[in-house]
Amino acid sequence: SVAFEPTEHPHRRYNPLTGKHVLVSPHRTKRPWMGQTEEPVVAQLPKHDSKCYLCPGNERMGGEKNPDYDNTFVFNNDFPALLPAPLPFLPSNPEESGPESISQMFASRPVRGRCKVICFHPRHDLTLAMMRPEEIEAVVEGWKGVYEAEGRFLRESQREEGYVQIFENRGAMMGASAPHPHGQVWTLSYVPEEPAVELENLEGHATAVAASGSHPTYPDGKACLLLSYAAEEVARKERVVEIDESGWVAVVPFWAIWPFEILLLPYKRHIPSILQLTADEQAGLARILKKVLVRYDNLFKCPFPYSMGLHQAPTPPSVPEESRAQVHFHFYPPLLRSASVRKFLVGFEMMGEAQRDLTAEQAAKRLRDVSDVHYTLEKE
Amino acid sequence: SVAFEPTEHPHRRYNPLTGKHVLVSPHRTKRPWMGQTEEPVVAQLPKHDSKCYLCPGNERMGGEKNPDYDNTFVFNNDFPALLPAPLPFLPSNPEESGPESISQMFASRPVRGRCKVICFHPRHDLTLAMMRPEEIEAVVEGWKGVYEAEGRFLRESQREEGYVQIFENRGAMMGASAPHPHGQVWTLSYVPEEPAVELENLEGHATAVAASGSHPTYPDGKACLLLSYAAEEVARKERVVEIDESGWVAVVPFWAIWPFEILLLPYKRHIPSILQLTADEQAGLARILKKVLVRYDNLFKCPFPYSMGLHQAPTPPSVPEESRAQVHFHFYPPLLRSASVRKFLVGFEMMGEAQRDLTAEQAAKRLRDVSDVHYTLEKE
Ligand SMILES: O=P(O)(O)O[C@H]1O[C@H](CO)[C@@H](O)[C@H](O)[C@H]1O
Ligand SMILES: O=P(O)(O)O[C@H]1O[C@H](CO)[C@@H](O)[C@H](O)[C@H]1O
Numbered sequence: 001s002v003a004f005e006p007t008e009h010p011h012r013r014y015n016p017l018t019g020k021h022v023l024v025s026p027h028r029t030k031r032p033w034m035g036q037t038e039e040p041v042v043a044q045l046p047k048h049d050s051k052c053y054l055c056p057g058n059e060r061m062g063g064e065k066n067p068d069y070d071n072t073f074v075f076n077n078d079f080p081a082l083l084p085a086p087l088p089f090l091p092s093n094p095e096e097s098g099p100e101s102i103s104q105m106f107a108s109r110p111v112r113g114r115c116k117v118i119c120f121h122p123r124h125d126l127t128l129a130m131m132r133p134e135e136i137e138a139v140v141e142g143w144k145g146v147y148e149a150e151g152r153f154l155r156e157s158q159r160e161e162g163y164v165q166i167f168e169n170r171g172a173m174m175g176a177s178a179p180h181p182h183g184q185v186w187t188l189s190y191v192p193e194e195p196a197v198e199l200e201n202l203e204g205h206a207t208a209v210a211a212s213g214s215h216p217t218y219p220d221g222k223a224c225l226l227l228s229y230a231a232e233e234v235a236r237k238e239r240v241v242e243i244d245e246s247g248w249v250a251v252v253p254f255w256a257i258w259p260f261e262i263l264l265l266p267y268k269r270h271i272p273s274i275l276q277l278t279a280d281e282q283a284g285l286a287r288i289l290k291k292v293l294v295r296y297d298n299l300f301k302c303p304f305p306y307s308m309g310l311h312q313a314p315t316p317p318s319v320p321e322e323s324r325a326q327v328h329f330h331f332y333p334p335l336l337r338s339a340s341v342r343k344f345l346v347g348f349e350m351m352g353e354a355q356r357d358l359t360a361e362q363a364a365k366r367l368r369d370v371s372d373v374h375y376t377l378e379k380e
Numbered sequence: 381s382v383a384f385e386p387t388e389h390p391h392r393r394y395n396p397l398t399g400k401h402v403l404v405s406p407h408r409t410k411r412p413w414m415g416q417t418e419e420p421v422v423a424q425l426p427k428h429d430s431k432c433y434l435c436p437g438n439e440r441m442g443g444e445k446n447p448d449y450d451n452t453f454v455f456n457n458d459f460p461a462l463l464p465a466p467l468p469f470l471p472s473n474p475e476e477s478g479p480e481s482i483s484q485m486f487a488s489r490p491v492r493g494r495c496k497v498i499c500f501h502p503r504h505d506l507t508l509a510m511m512r513p514e515e516i517e518a519v520v521e522g523w524k525g526v527y528e529a530e531g532r533f534l535r536e537s538q539r540e541e542g543y544v545q546i547f548e549n550r551g552a553m554m555g556a557s558a559p560h561p562h563g564q565v566w567t568l569s570y571v572p573e574e575p576a577v578e579l580e581n582l583e584g585h586a587t588a589v590a591a592s593g594s595h596p597t598y599p600d601g602k603a604c605l606l607l608s609y610a611a612e613e614v615a616r617k618e619r620v621v622e623i624d625e626s627g628w629v630a631v632v633p634f635w636a637i638w639p640f641e642i643l644l645l646p647y648k649r650h651i652p653s654i655l656q657l658t659a660d661e662q663a664g665l666a667r668i669l670k671k672v673l674v675r676y677d678n679l680f681k682c683p684f685p686y687s688m689g690l691h692q693a694p695t696p697p698s699v700p701e702e703s704r705a706q707v708h709f710h711f712y713p714p715l716l717r718s719a720s721v722r723k724f725l726v727g728f729e730m731m732g733e734a735q736r737d738l739t740a741e742q743a744a745k746r747l748r749d750v751s752d753v754h755y756t757l758e759k760e
Contacts, residue, residue, distance in 0.1 A: 004490040010462050011488040012570070021573050023461065023491065031459035032441070035557035061412070079411035081403065081728070081735055082390050102592055102608050106616075106634055108391040110384040111403065167727035175724025177415035186728050190392070193401050193733035212482055228482050236486075254486055309731025332730050344555025347547035348461070348566050350712055351689025353573035355461055 007359060015255035016205070016225060017198050022257050022354040029357045037340040038173055045125035045179055054180035056122045066119075071135065072142030073119040074185075082113030082188060084153075113162070113188040114153070118142050120181040127170070127181050127303055129293035129374060136286040143183075143310070144274050150187040151316030161314045163191045171305025173334055173342065183308075191314050198311060201225065202324040218270050218324070226326040230267035239364045242291045243267075246284025250292045252364040257354040259336045259343050260299065260363050262292060265328035272325040273312035291372060292331070298370040302339035307332045387739060395635035396585070396605060397578050402637050402734040409737045417720040418553055425505035425559055434560035436502045446499075451515065452522035453499040454565075462493030462568060464533075493542070493568040494533070498522050500561040507550070507561050507683055509673035509754060516666040523563075523690065524654050530567040531696030541694045543571045551685025553714055553722065563688075571694050578691060581605065582704040598650050598704070606706040610647035619744045622671045623647075626664025630672045632744040637734040639716045639723050640679065640743050642672060645708035652705045653692035671752060672711070678750040682719035687712045 004011070010025045053060045056068045062078040120139045121131060128136060147164050154162035168183035169176040191199070205225035211217045215231040218224050233239055233251045242250040247268035252261060271277065277285065296304035313325035336343040336357070349355050358366075371378065384391070390405050433440045436448045442458040500519045501511060508516060527544050534542035548563035549556040571579070585605035591597045595611040598604050613619055613631045622630040627648035632641060651657065657665065676684035693705035716723040716737070729735050738746075751758065 004488075006488040009465070009490055010492065011490050013488055014485075016485055023568075023572070024488070025461040027463065028459055028461050033557070035555055036552035079408060081405040081408050081737075083407065085389070101589065102595070102612055104394075105396055105609055105612070108384075108386040108393055108404070110389055110391050112390065163732075165728060165732045167731050169724070169727040172416035175415055175726040177413070184727060186732065188403075188732070192403070194731055209481065215482070229485055232482055232485070307727040307730050309727060311731070330731060344549070346555040347549040347564060347687040347689060348545060350687050351547050351574055351691070351710060352543075352545045352566065352568070357461075 007361070013255045015253075016229075017201055017255075018194075019197065019201060020354065022255055022356060023352075024356055024359055026357070026359050026362070029362075031357070033337065033341050035344075038342055039340070047123050047125050049124045049180075052124055052178060052180050054117070054119050054178055054182055055124050069119065069122055071121065071138040073122075074116055074142065074146050077115035077117050077184065080115035082111065082115055082186060084112055084114045084157075111189050113186060114150075115187070116146060116150070116185040118146060118183050118185060120183065124180050127293070127297075128168075128289065129297045129303075130376075131181075131290070133283070133286045133290055136289055137283060140274065140277075140282055140286055143185075146185050147273065147312075148275060148317045150185060153187060154189070154315050155318075158189055160189065161191055163188045163195060163314045164316060165192065165195075165309065167307060167309035169307050171303060173305040174307050176305075195311050195314070199314070199325060202326065206324055216267075216269055220322070224270055224324070224326055226265055226328060227267070227270060230265050234267050238361045241295060241364055241367045242288050244284040244288040244291075246278075246280045246287075248281070248284050248288045250288055252360040252367065254360055256360045256363065257345070257356060258332045258334065259356060259358060260296070260331075260333050260367060261360075262331040262333075262367075263328060264288065264292065264331070265326065271327050272319045272323045273316055273327050274310070275317055276319070276327075289329075294372060294374045295367045295370050296331075296333060298372075298375050299367065300335060300339040301375045304333055304335065306334075387741070393635045395633075396609075397581055397635075398574075399577065399581060400734065402635055402736060403732075404736055404739055406737070406739050406742070411737070413717065413721050415724075418722055419720070427503050427505050429504045429560070432504055432558060432560050434497070434499050434558055434562055435504050449499065449502055451501065451518040453502075454496050454522065454526050457495035457497050457564065460495035462491065462495055462566060464492055464494045491569050493566060494530075495567070496526060496530070496565040498526060498563050498565060500563065504560050507673070507677075508548075508669060509677050509683075510756075511561075511670070513663070513666045513670055516669055517663060520654065520657075520662055520666055523565075526565050527653065527692075528655060528697045530565060533567060534569070534695050535698075538569055540569065541571055543568045543575060543694050544696060545572065545575075545689065547687060547689035549687050551683060553685040554687050556685075575691050575694070579694070579705060582706065586704055596647075596649055600702070604650055604704070604706055606645055606708060607647065607650060610645050614647050618741045621675060621744055621747045622668050624664040624668040624671075626658075626660045626667075628661070628664050628668045630668055632740040632747065634740055636740045636743065637725070637736060638712045638714065639736060639738060640676070640713050640747060641740075642711040642747075643708060644668065644672065644711070645706065651707050652699045652703045653696055653707050654690070655697055656699070656707075669709075674752060674754045675747045675750050676711075676713065678752075678755050679747065680715060680719040681755045684713055684715065686714075 012021050048055050059065050150164040165186045202225050206222040209223045211223040215228040239251045247266050249267045250262050250264045253263040308331050312327040313319045313323050334342040392401050428435050439445050530544040545566045582605050586602040589603045591603040595608040619631040627646050629647045630642050630644045633643040688711050692707040693699045693703050714722040
């Protein structure tokens with residue numbers, strides 16, 4: 001019988017953060033692609049586009065005019081998925097009776113919240129990858145401001161825990177409706193599925209697993225799943241894409257689903273949210289964000305599409321002493337082989353489980369192997 | 381304070397089959413779309429395409445030649461995600477020691493299986509929606525044959541439970557690499573995430589919830605989550621798209637994520653897999669599949685893209701008496717507003733939780749309101 005070789009043979013990996021598995025099929029990278037291809041991103045964008053609703057001075061859909069902003073600019077999404085109306089929080093649906101009855105199957109629970117947009121830069125033609133580290137630090141400052149303000153809004157209007165989800169959809173392939181560099185912030189009266197499951201697993205780990213001694217821990221000495229994982233990745237190196245000495249590491253996580261998925265997280269200490277960053281960690285975050293995004297763009301020499309999201313402590317700004325939240329960034333980019341060939345997470349992936357072709361280690365190596373100078377700036 | 385109105389106000393719904401929530405934002409359907417649009421499906425296809433690797437008589441990538449098949453044709457996928465090699469089943473990775481240690485985070489578990497393709501019809505230009513009910517019944521027969529054969533392969537080569545996942549990726553938007561009507565069958569040495577979670581929840585329901593008296597049950601009198609749900613939907617009507625008297629109902633499930641998602645399932649009795657269908661139920665299944673797919677195509681007058689998958693009992697053919705599996709079909713179609721505007725499940729949906737705009741009830745009504753005659757056959 002053949003010896004098992006994870007770089008050659010199909011296998012399954014486990015994600016302790018979500019409790020889900022991924023099927024890895026390393027031998028399948030040889031498959032030719034005959035299906036749909038994506039349109040290349042066209043042409044040079046102007047520095048200011050009079051038709052862009054995010055550019056300084058322009059009018060938005062709702063009729064409001066953007067100020068002549070200098071670095072970042074936050075405004076209310078004109079088509080929010082959540083509304084701040086003071087709806088009752090307890091299920092008002094009389095059908096929700098028992099916890100597992102038939103009528104419970106048909107219970108809708110009212111929720112509220114609000115949606116904001118954050119422009120990263122006045123220039124229409126820039127991306128985070130093309131911005132200077134100081135400009136990216138201004139974005140981090142912008143995130144801190146909106147995270148804190150939205151947290152206060154939650155605290156002032158409810159007793160339950162809520163959540164401030166910061167994210168970016170980058171590129172038309174990821175549903176972004178404008179190329180102008182911007183992200184979104186959705187504030188919710190509850191903790192949504194993904195961070196809720198992560199927080200549960202972080203708590204479970206702290207309770208069930210003894211601290212290893214060789215990894216940093218929570219202040220109370222308990223094991224932090226994400227800190228242990230990050231420290232271990234720094235030691236193992238094979239999945240590391242970038243390290244910043246201030247305490248950040250970017251890896252293609254062992255359990256990655258998307259071909260070039262990245263997890264960016266602290267490896268030195270427990271940091272529940274971006275509000276607890278030291279000045280050094282904040283500057284380091286801006287540096288490593290830029291480095292990761294330059295590598296992404298260089299991989300297929302195109303503005304690399306992705307969805308990026310920030311997971312951290314619920315209901316800022318005051319983080320409880322015993323919080324098990326550990327700040328981290330997920331990057332989910334769809335491209336697989338070139339600027340026009342993406343990975344489809346469809347039939348089997350929807351009905352069976354997540355599946356990937358190249359291994360996380362192979363993806364990390366490819367990202368390490370590209371230049372760290374943006375391809376548009378490279379001299380011939 | 382405003383009274384909560386689920387057709388107007390943001391709310392959250394719970395999916396008892398997966399244990400996950402979806403955020404519903406009914407007011408958001410007014411949002412204009414300025415992002416990426418999909419290419420319209422072009423032109424008339426020929427009945428036979430000499431360059432199609434699925435047409436009868438043509439040569440495939442691997443060099444093999446397709447027979448002149450009459451109805452369905454099953455062959456081995458030339459680029460399978462799984463390999464049948466007799467790899468050891470127990471984790472051979474020496475690092476997998478404790479259940480929740482750090483080294484367990486880096487454990488790869490070898491898996492095996494095989495991947496087949498099933499052509500639904502010799503004609504290149506047909507789709508399930510355009511086929512006659514008798515021809516669709518031949519596809520059901522084809523699924524039964526491959527489900528049984530793959531189950532035998534699993535039984536003969538391992539002791540653990542395995543799974544035979546039948547699915548279809550339809551349309552370039554869903555990663556299908558050829559328009560020729562076909563589906564796939566992935567056989568796995570383990571039960572993948574999605575059906576595993578469903579089976580767990582079906583079992584949990586049978587154990588924890590008393591049978592209601594007004595709904596059909598498992599043969600042992602225990603409550604079946606999916607049977608109770610289906611019977612209740614038939615009574616409530618508002619989410620029903622099609623019913624077939626043989627015992628099938630197609631609904632936009634209460635907890636649907638995709639805009640026009642459909643769940644097709646039995647509402648009269650416990651049926652663990654397609655192998656247990658009566659002749660009447662099998663004919664009814666073919667009829668309702670056609671009706672659902674005609675409504676899909678008619679909604680935006682286009683060949684409606686979707687991923688479809690069949691969930692049923694693990695490791696056929698012999699189903700244990702006490703099996704809690706209940707056969708059902710999921711349809712996940714991406715289109716939202718027209719043949720070219722899709723729903724993107726990106727940033728918030730990836731980082732926070734699933735989100736939809738129109739309600740399940742509104743989607744079901746739209747599907748009921750379109751004609752049941754295929755738009756290409758409608759007289760002017
Ligand atoms: O095997 P196919 O049809 O070429 O490939 C398609 O379906 C597979 C199973 O859902 C996916 O893994 C692929 O990403 C998709 O392109
Ligand atoms: O609000 P936007 O950027 O127009 O919309 C985009 O991001 C949202 C949040 O991930 C998604 O719900 C939409 O499907 C997507 O198109």
